[in-house]
Structure formats: C-alpha cells, structure tokens
Amino acid sequence: MTGLTAARRKAKARKGIFRELYETFRDGDAGTRLSFLVMGFGSLVKGQVIKGLLYLASQALLVWYLAGFAWQYLRKLGTLGDVGMQRVWSEERQIFVRTPGDNSLLILLFSVLSIMVVLGFLALWRANIRSAYRAQRLKQQGKRLPTFADDIKSMLDERFHLSMLTMPSLMVVAFTLLPTIFMILLAFTNFDQAHQPPGNMFTWVGLDNFRNLFGGHPLIANTFGKVFGWTMAWAVLATFTNYLLGMVVAIMINNKGIKLKAMWRTIFVVTIAVPQFVSLMLMSQILHDQGPLNALLKQFGFIEQSIPFLTDTATARLTILVVNLWVGIPYTMLITSGILMNIPKDLYESASIDGASPARMFFSITLPYMLFVTTPYLITAFVGNINNFNVIFLLTRGGPMVTEYYQAGKTDLLVTWLYRLTVDRQDYSLASTIGIFVFVISAGLSLLVFNLSGSSRREEEFQ
Amino acid sequence: MKKLLSLALVLSLALTMALPAFAAAPAKLKVWGAQDDQAILQEMVESFKAAHPDVAVEVEFGVVGEPDAKTKYLEDPAAAADVFAFAGDQLMDLVAAGALYEVTLNREAIEAANSPGSIEAATINGTLYAYPMTADNGYFLYYDKSVISEEQVKTLDGILEAANAAGQKVMMDVSNGWYIASFFLGAGGKLGLDAEGNQTCDFNNERGVAAGEAIKAFTANDAFMTGDVNTMLPGSMGDTIAAGVAGTWLAEGIQAKLGDNYAATKLPTFTMAGEQVQMASFAGYKLMGVNSLTEYPEEAMALAEWFTNEENQIKRFETRALGPANSNAAASEAVKANVALGALAEQSAFAVPEKDVRGNYWTPAEAFGTTMEAKDYSKDVKTLLDEMVAAITAK
Numbered sequence: 073m074t075g076l077t078a079a080r081r082k083a084k085a086r087k088g089i090f091r092e093l094y095e096t097f098r099d100g101d102a103g104t105r106l107s108f109l110v111m112g113f114g115s116l117v118k119g120q121v122i123k124g125l126l127y128l129a130s131q132a133l134l135v136w137y138l139a140g141f142a143w144q145y146l147r148k149l150g151t152l153g154d155v156g157m158q159r160v161w162s163e164e165r166q167i168f169v170r171t172p173g174d175n176s177l178l179i180l181l182f183s184v185l186s187i188m189v190v191l192g193f194l195a196l197w198r199a200n201i202r203s204a205y206r207a208q209r210l211k212q213q214g215k216r217l218p219t220f221a222d223d224i225k226s227m228l229d230e231r232f233h234l235s236m237l238t239m240p241s242l243m244v245v246a247f248t249l250l251p252t253i254f255m256i257l258l259a260f261t262n263f264d265q266a267h268q269p270p271g272n273m274f275t276w277v278g279l280d281n282f283r284n285l286f287g288g289h290p291l292i293a294n295t296f297g298k299v300f301g302w303t304m305a306w307a308v309l310a311t312f313t314n315y316l317l318g319m320v321v322a323i324m325i326n327n328k329g330i331k332l333k334a335m336w337r338t339i340f341v342v343t344i345a346v347p348q349f350v351s352l353m354l355m356s357q358i359l360h361d362q363g364p365l366n367a368l369l370k371q372f373g374f375i376e377q378s379i380p381f382l383t384d385t386a387t388a389r390l391t392i393l394v395v396n397l398w399v400g401i402p403y404t405m406l407i408t409s410g411i412l413m414n415i416p417k418d419l420y421e422s423a424s425i426d427g428a429s430p431a432r433m434f435f436s437i438t439l440p441y442m443l444f445v446t447t448p449y450l451i452t453a454f455v456g457n458i459n460n461f462n463v464i465f466l467l468t469r470g471g472p473m474v475t476e477y478y479q480a481g482k483t484d485l486l487v488t489w490l491y492r493l494t495v496d497r498q499d500y501s502l503a504s505t506i507g508i509f510v511f512v513i514s515a516g517l518s519l520l521v522f523n524l525s526g527s528s529r530r531e532e533e534f535q
Numbered sequence: 536m537k538k539l540l541s542l543a544l545v546l547s548l549a550l551t552m553a554l555p556a557f558a559a560a561p562a563k564l565k566v567w568g569a570q571d572d573q574a575i576l577q578e579m580v581e582s583f584k585a586a587h588p589d590v591a592v593e594v595e596f597g598v599v600g601e602p603d604a605k606t607k608y609l610e611d612p613a614a615a616a617d618v619f620a621f622a623g624d625q626l627m628d629l630v631a632a633g634a635l636y637e638v639t640l641n642r643e644a645i646e647a648a649n650s651p652g653s654i655e656a657a658t659i660n661g662t663l664y665a666y667p668m669t670a671d672n673g674y675f676l677y678y679d680k681s682v683i684s685e686e687q688v689k690t691l692d693g694i695l696e697a698a699n700a701a702g703q704k705v706m707m708d709v710s711n712g713w714y715i716a717s718f719f720l721g722a723g724g725k726l727g728l729d730a731e732g733n734q735t736c737d738f739n740n741e742r743g744v745a746a747g748e749a750i751k752a753f754t755a756n757d758a759f760m761t762g763d764v765n766t767m768l769p770g771s772m773g774d775t776i777a778a779g780v781a782g783t784w785l786a787e788g789i790q791a792k793l794g795d796n797y798a799a800t801k802l803p804t805f806t807m808a809g810e811q812v813q814m815a816s817f818a819g820y821k822l823m824g825v826n827s828l829t830e831y832p833e834e835a836m837a838l839a840e841w842f843t844n845e846e847n848q849i850k851r852f853e854t855r856a857l858g859p860a861n862s863n864a865a866a867s868e869a870v871k872a873n874v875a876l877g878a879l880a881e882q883s884a885f886a887v888p889e890k891d892v893r894g895n896y897w898t899p900a901e902a903f904g905t906t907m908e909a910k911d912y913s914k915d916v917k918t919l920l921d922e923m924v925a926a927i928t929a930k
Contacts (some may be wrong), residue, residue: 157633157827167639167832264930265894266732270612270828271633291929362762383710384909472909473710473902475922478929479895481902497894498609498628 089198096205107204111197114204118211122220127200134193142186149183152176152261153273176263176273184254188245259504265497274501281505292502295478295489302389303485307457310396311450317397318404319412319442323434325405326412337409340402348399352466355395356382359467382468385482392483396463407449408442415441447525454521455514459487486510563593564835567607567619569600575854576842583841592834601672601821605629608826617829618839621665622672623656623820624889630659631732631893636825638663640836648845653860656820656888665822666843669851670865671783671858672819673886674714675878676803677768678778679703681796688778688798691805691814695758698777704760706767706779709750710908712900713817714780720815720887722746722807727891734893736927739920745808747903747916753805754907761908782819783858786875799878801885818886820860899926 097105100114107114112127138146148154153174162169210217218226227235259281267274280288287293325336343351358365359381366378381391415438423433443450464470470484470492479497480489490506493499568576573596580594597616599607604621605628612634621629629635638645642663646654653667678688682701687693698705708714716726722742727735737743753759760767760776768779769788773796780802781789790797802814823843825835841847848859849867858876859865870876903923906914914922 165833167836168637169832170636170827172828265628266631268609268632268634271631289930291925360762362760362767380909383905384911471901472905473898475899475902475906475919475926477902478926479898481898492898495606496897 093198093201096201100205101208104201104204104208107201111200114200114207118204118207118217120203120207120217120220123203123223127196127203130193130196134189137189138186142182142189145179145182146186148174148179150276152179152275156273157271172270174273175269176261176267176275177269180257180261181254184257185250188250255504256508258500259508261501263500264502265499268498277501281501284502285505285509291478294476295480296506298477299480299484299486299489302483303458306389306392306460306485307454309393310400310457310460310463311454313393313397314400314404314453315446315450318401319408319438321401322405322409322412323438326409337405340405343399344402349462349466351399352395352462355398356467359391359395383472385472385474388468388472388483392463392467395467396460399463407446411442411445412438448522451518451521451525455518458485458510458514460485461487461491464488465491563595564618564829564831564838565595565597565616566838567597567599567604567616569620570598571855572620572851573598575847575850579842579847579850580838582847583838586841587837590834590837592831592838594838608632608634612826612828615826615828617826617831617835618823618842619826620668620821620823620842623822624817624892626657626659626664626822626890627728627732627893629824630664633827634824635664636827636829636832636836638666638825638836640833641840645840645843648862649843649860650862650865652818652883652886652888653820656818656890657822659890665824666839667820667860668823668843668848669821669857670819670860670883671876671879672821673816673879673882674717674780674782674819675799675801675816675875675882676778676780677772677785677789677793677797677799677875677878679773679776679793679796680798682777688800689803690811691753691803694778694803695753695756698758699756701777703758703775703777705756705758706760706762706764706776707753708764708780708904709754709761710901710904712897712904715750715900715904716887717780717802717814717816718746718750718805719743720817721805721812721885722749726887726896728893732893733930734895734927736896736924738927739917739924742807743920744917746812747920749805749807749812750904750907751912751916755910783856783875783879786856786873790874797874799874801878801881813885815885815887816882817889817892818883819889821857895929896927899923902926 097108100107103114103117110128111131112124114124115121115127116124153176155173157173158171159168160171207217260276260278261274262277262280263274266272284292285296321340324330325333330336357363360366361378361380361383363381365381366375369375369379380387382388419437420433423437428436464483464485465488468481468483470481470488472483473481477484479492484492486506487510490503490510493503493506566576566580576596580592584590584592599616599619601620601622604619605625608615608619608621608629609632612632615634626635638657645666646663649667650670653670654663657663657665657667676688676694678694682703683694683697687697694705716724719738720726722745724738724740724743724746725736726738729735738746754761758777764779764781765785768776768781768785769792772779772789773793779789786799802816804811804813806812823839825832825839829835843861845859845861845864848861848864851857852859852864852870856873856876858873858879859870864870865880900923903919906919
C-alpha cells in the first residue's frame, strides 16, 4: 500500500506541477474545478465538511491577511516607500505632530514575509486541489471517502513526519530563512547612514554596492582587496599553524618515552576551561604598549622602548597568530591524539624494520593518514578562521588603523570590517554586500576542497 | 500515545518561542540612561510625579549609556526609549535619521536656563533638538604641581621639558580622533557638513599639515606617552606620568593619587611653524532627547525637561560630580570649587561644538594618530593627511 502510493507520488512529481494542475482541471468534475477558485469546495460537496471548511477558512485568512496587513507593504516593494515622515505644526499642542511615513525597513521585511506566506498558501492551494480530485476519483470508483477522523489518524500514522516537522520547519523559515533573505536583499539597496529609517527612506540601487566593492569606488575597492588578502593569509596561516603544532604536541605526548601523559594533556586542556574571550581580553591587556609584559621586559632591561605587540602592522599580525596558537593548540591536540592512537602500530614497526627515520615515518605514515581523516575538520577550521571575529576583535579591534584604508585597520578581517561598517557607520548595504561575498568564498572553498579531498573521493579505502 | 506526546511537545516548544512576539506593549514611557545614573533617574521620576500629579506616566528604565545611545537607537527606533540621554557628537547622526523630536514646548525657558554653548550644541539650523543635561564631556590637562610649574604648564614645550627633566611622561591618547582633533582645530581646521549632510574636513590644508608636523614632533618626544588614559592616569600619575589629557570622569581617581600635587588647567599652546597656537578641544555636552516616534510627545518632553532642569542638574553634580550645563547651577560655589570642572570651563573658551562630526571621522583620525605614535614615517605628513581626509569625506 505504502509502496504503491510512493510510486504514484513519484510518477506525479515527474509530471510537473503545471501539467498535473492542467490534467486535474481537464478530468475534474464541477466540484474539483471550482476548488481552483474556492478552496475546499470539492471536499465540501463530497461530504468532507470539516476538511472543506478548514480549506475555506485558510483562504479567508489569506485574503484577510493580504488586505488587512500585507498589501500596504507589498504594493511599495518596488520603491521601498515614497512618502517620508510628515510633520505638521499644531498650534494647540505647540508641537510638531508627526504622521509616520513609509518605513523602508518594514516594507522590505514584511514584503519578504508576505511573499513567503503566499508561497506557503500556494502549496496549501495545490493540496486542496489534489484532495478534491482524490475525493472525486474515490467516489467514481465507488469507494468510501476518508472522514476527518481518518485524516487525523493518518497525520499520526503514515503521515506522522508531516505533523512532526511542520512547526519546526515554520520556525526555521521564520527565524533563519526570512532574516537571511532580508539581509541579502539589503545588498541591493542604499541603506546607509544617509538613508536611515524612520526619518529617511532607502531604495533599490541594483548592483551598485557590488560595483563599488569591486572597483567602482577606488577607496572602498582598494580597502576591500587588502582586507580580503589579509583575511585569506590569516585563514591559511592560522589553520595550518594550529593544525601542525597541535599535532606535534600530540605526538610528543604520545611518545613512548614521555611519562605522566595524562598530566601533560590535562595541563593543555586547562586553557580550554577558561572562556576564550576572557583569555583573549587578558592577552590584549598583557600585550598592551604599557601592559605588564612590556613593563616587565623594561624592568629587566631587555628593552628600552615598548614592543608594539598590537600597534605595529607586522608585529600585530604575528602576535595575533601566536595568541591564536595558544588558544587553538589544545583543541587540535585533543582531536589529533585520538586519531594518532588509531594508526595501526604495525605500519610503524615494519617501517622501522626497513630502517625508516622518524621524520620519514612522520611524512610517509602519520601525515597522510592524518590528512586523510581530518580534511573535513581542516575545512571547518579554515572557514571558521575566515570569520574568526573573536581573536581579531578582542585583541586588536582590527588595528593598527591606517589612513589609506576606508574605515579599516591592518589586522581587520572582512567580518570585523563588516562589524565596524554596521555598528559605527550604519553602512548596512555595503556590509551586506561584503557578507554575501564572505559567504560565497566560504561555501565555494568548502565545497571545492571537500570534493577534491581523499576523505570524500576514496571513502572506501579508509581502514 | 508516545507520538501524540512528542507532537504536543514540539507544538508547545514552538508556541513558547513564538509567544513573546505577540505580547502587547503597555502604554508607558521608556527611559534610557547610563548604568550609574539609574538610581538618580529613578529619584527624578518620583519627584516628577510628585510635581506633576495631573500627568500620568509609567516609566520603564533601560540601561544604555550615553556613548551607545545612537547605535542602540538606530538598531530599532520603534523599540528605542521615548526619552534618552546621548553624547553631543551623536546629535547630527540622530537628526539626520529623523530620530529626535524638536523641542518646542518651553523652548525659550530652556534656552535661557542653559549656557549658550550647550544650547548651540543641541541646535541645528535654528531648531533645538535636545535638552542640555551636562557640560562635562570635554577634556583638559591634569598635571602634577610638584613637577610642572604654573609657567611651564602654559606651553606644550614647557610641559615636555619639565617632564623630561624629571624623567616622567606626558600622556595623551593621540590615536583617538577625539583627542587628536585638538591640534587640528587649534590650528583653525574645520569639520563641517555639506548640503547633503556629508562630512567635510580641511585638516590637510597648509595649516593642517603644520599641525600634523607638530603632532609628529610631539609623538617623537621622549616624554610622549600614549595608551588607555582611563587606566594609566589614575594608576601612574605622580609616579611616572607628570601630565595627561583627559576629562572629568577621571578627576576623583587622579585627585586621590596625586593628593596635594593635584592640579588641572586648560590645554597648553603648541609650537606650530614657529608660532604658539592654543590647543582646541571638542566641547562635549551630554544631551537628553525625545524619540520622534514616541506616542506621547508632550509627556516625554515634560519628563526630559524635568530630567534636565536646574534642580536635577545640581543633583547630578552632587551625586556624580557631573558638570552642569545650566547657568545657575554652574555658577554655584560648589561647582566653581571643583578643580576639574574649573579647568574644563577654562578650556571651554577654545572648544568647538561636536555636532558637525559624523561617524566617518573617527576611524581615519585614529589611523593618522596610530601612524604617528608608531613613528612610521614611510609617508610624509601631507600624504597621510590627504589620505585621512579622503577617507573622512568619502561618499
């Protein structure tokens, strides 16, 4: 039974929605045909009263929603508002009485919401037609129609997945999908500090923001290129230094000659116990120009001038990498030591019988094995580093700032630059454009590297 | 049964998540103020209710400090406070976003009661947009009397000489747009707005470049020191730091540290192309504004006016040592006896309103200061200032 419906459903899906709708209309009786216009009509005339009424109610609800709420926003989606805030002097009250104008932000937000509601409704509309047609067919075949109680039962039985997943899916749409689409759309508007609701309106500008970012606005484009370059350099360096050094630490602890293995491992893991942002803020204080470290070095007479750990381009970049090592190594150590213990010992034994040096064994056995297993982890770490807001923001806040950049500093990543553009400058459209670019880069690289990696292509070889 | 149960669970979970969105907002006024001001704001509301029995208000407080008010407001203007305190430099951005209700009720009385500078800082194109609350958001010079004489403190050169002789430092956070501006503004530089409200800046003209050279010389001096004034000055003045530029919020800490050697005065003059030029400063006022989207404009205005009247400005001075913008309150003996506020008043003659400064200014100005502090001379001052001005005036 289930197998049959599944097969039929598949066959239907292959036909395409429009063809299915056309055939239903062609073969349908009056009740089915009228269901195209009045939802639930087909069910109602065939005696499925509750179901029919529910469909009808949903249609009424949509009309009420569109007319009472959504239409005032949807009709302005093209311009994102044309009437600004109005103020009229009231002699009696001695104040400017305001009538709120169009709020571009709300127009955009509620329009996106309404379009999603309408799409959801269309799915319901299609279900209504199908249900009417099914009822018609069952009646023609002289079979009993499912009652409302039967439908409810099926919702708890063979269609239980629908009942379970409807609410969560709606939540995902409302709290994840809707904001994402909304933010992406901002990239095509001029929502910046000169176009701030509620006093001002913003509007569509097409691809202007993308053009500015890629050369149209020399200052922004130049900053974007430089910041992007450092972001990539940082992501590569931070990922691989952490990975290699974490592995080296794990190997050293795993080494036969090392005593008190558990203690060493625990000491490293203790740094994880302190929340990362606390360690980072402490580090930023310690490494400050007048911080304790510089004061100490001066007192011991090692240096005369403070070392600009966080205020000189090259030093700051190096400092960030080193501090990142300090917070990151324990994690890689934990991950890799588990895998290291899994490498078959006989590989090493035969290698040492053949007279291989430890270095040779590392490069020919350990590293290939590790890379094979941990490529997906490396990809995640790399993407995480592209967006590693914490380390940069808490240590240097993107500084040292330079005059040749547009609102950015030498250690700014795209994501921290984006933060400054939104929080300090309310330059939302540009920030959204950068956000889209970061997403494309992270998603593109992840897919590419993962598909080329051994982990995905030679899965069966994994032992 | 199990299935029913899990379904009910998922539904109730989903509902609890969605519920808060439907809770209706009660009709009342929301007030934003700094964390430290919460208690006195509460008291002021009580006295407001006592003084206006005919006005029914229900006040809800939110903790948003003056420096963050603009950012928090613009995140969601409709959900922002009806009455909120903000730093004077945010006025232009807020007005440009249409955020503030024009002050039209009792305008003349408010203008008469507060100092002309504070009124100017709250006025744009002849319209008063906010209520002056404090006049202490500026900066001046703290110094150690035992190291620097009253004669030496008049010039930057004298201060540096005294500090060098004592092996101590002079602290100024030059990599901060707020402080570094004092050189450029002193040299006659102008930060302004064009017709569309975009930032204009002439810090790269001939006098600006001369001021830039003076900054370069200052930062290159052995006695020069930069960093976080908020921790360094109360911690090290009297030990390793002889003088520092900061505002009244540090007065208590520095006075405690320096004891009898505690002194404060206006900023010194600096040597620019052979002449002595007085360092200017930003005149910082804290203002109180009414949200243009408020449902109860009259009540909100009455409350904002109450928060900033003479009595409550004195209250602010007495409980938190915040300098009053109200002329009568500022003329009181207690305020005059306050060394830090006295120095600020002296400096106010050379102060420039901050309202024409938009968000674009700060990062590029910080960048120039950072380059000078790092003694990175790979580009000359003129080139750096050209780049800085280009970034400030971009778009």
